[in-house]
Amino acid sequence: MTLENTIKTKTLIDDLKAVCAGYGLGNSSSEFDIITQAFLYKYLNDKFTFQLKKAKPGLTKGKKWQEQLAKMDDDEYRLLQFELESNAxxxxxxxLITVLFNRQNESDFAQTLDDTLIDIGQMNSGIFSVTTEGGSKIQLFDRITEFVKDASKRDDFARAIINKLVHVNFEEIMEEGFDFFSTIFEYLIKDYNNDSGGKYAEYYTPQAVSKIMAAILVPEPENNVTIYDPSAGSGTLLMNLAHAIGPKKCTVYSQDISQKSSNLLRLNLILNNLVHSIGNVIQGNTMTAPYHRENGHLRKFDYIVSNPPFKLDFSDDIDELKKKINQNRFFAGIPNVPEKAKNKMAIYSLFLQHIMFSLAEKTGKAAVVVPT
Known part of the structure; x- marks a missing residue:
């Protein structure tokens, strides 16, 4: 079923992009947010129904099982949560998407869709929120119809999105493996990662590179290990490393200055059964404010992988890095190099020193992409 599921899933992504293009959002950052969030909504919807059918086969039989579900007492319904896996x-x-589909002719349907997404995010914020270095929580969804600036078109836009989502069933893909989801993830963001490292290139490291690094680092899987990427992007390096170790045998930690990349990493973790690590996804500046600590000190990790942020200029952070709280990571000290280009290379060197400082003593292993 993998090829059929791949075609079906890619077709949905293409259809969602066509909807965005039809409303003037093609090739925009708004399109990027809409596509990834609509796809995530569909995935979470179908994973919930997939798990519910496994846990309560008697409850979910028949064509009108969702209507029967809606008639359940609230307290009884909430008890279902304890019978489902915690990764959904x-x-x-x-x-549910089918319920919204049946409500699409109501007035203010755009607000109905947006309110639904926000409600899902708030209800599940405990396990699905990304944290900023300041402690704020970034929930799952935005009000995606508000990206359409012409308010008179938002209801139609919301209907178009729901009509694409309702006619595809993702329940069959829930038991697909890492190779399937890595392919889908790559396809999902391919239009935002082109032109030789364009606008969204920092989010993605090619699968071939990621697989080689994981194979070198993990000749034999281990149990209960920590893996870390201080410039995680979309998490391709982390996903390949976690796959080599085993999702249930490792805990993922990450930090990245980009909110968009942190949201993409969250999606990647959800698709690859690593929901238990979402609380360790931090959006913030690793160089000036490394987040992960243990017993008051920067945490040490068993494995570290990274594709350092070559394009970012950290020259303005030199004064911050010279502070004592940051200098203990940098055994070579903070160089006093006035030229901006050389400062970039100096900062890159400091980034590598941060990685080395963060490795577990004696047993820690790291692999880093380097410029040529």
Whole structure:
């Protein structure tokens, strides 16, 4: 079924992009947010129903099982949450795509869709929120119809999105493996990672590179290990490393200055059964404010992989890095190099020193992409 599921899933992504293009959002950052969030909504919706059918086969038989679900007492319904796996979002009947599909002719349907997404995010914020270095929580969804600036077109836009989502069933893909989801993830963001490292290139390291690094680092899987990427992007390096070790045998830690890349990493973790690590996804500046600590000190990790942020200029951070709290990571000290270009190379050197400082003593292993 893998080829059929691949075609079906890629077709949905293409259809969502066509909807965005039809409303003037093609090739925009707004399109990027809409596509990834609509895809995530569909995935979480179908994973919830997939798990519910496994846990309650008697409850979910028949064509009108969702109507029966909606008639359940609230307290009884909430108990279902404890019978489902913890790696899925918990939804109420009002959140289901089929329910919204049947409500699409109501007035203010755009607000209905947006309110549904926000409600799902708030209900599941405990396990699905990304954290900023300041402690704020970034939830799953935005009000995606508000990206359409012409308010008179938002209801139609919302209907177009729901009509694409409702006619595809993702329940069959829930048991697909890493190779399937890595292919889908690559396809999902391919239009935002072109032109030789363009606008969104920092989010993605090619699968071939990631697989080689993982194979070198993990000749034999281990149990209960920590893996870390201080410039995680979309998490391709981390996903390949976690796959080599085993998703249930490792805990992922990450930090990245980009909010968009942190959201993409969250999606990658959800698709690859690593939901238990989402709480360790930090959006913030690793150089000036490394987040992960243990017993008051920067945490040490068993494995570190990274594709350092070559394009970012950290020259303005020199004064911050010279502070004592940051200098203990840098055994070579902070160089006093006035030229901007040389400062970039100096900062890159400091980034590598941060990685070395963060390795577990004696047993830690790291692999880093380097410029040629």
């Amino acid at each position: 979002a918990f939804l109420f009947p009002r959140h």
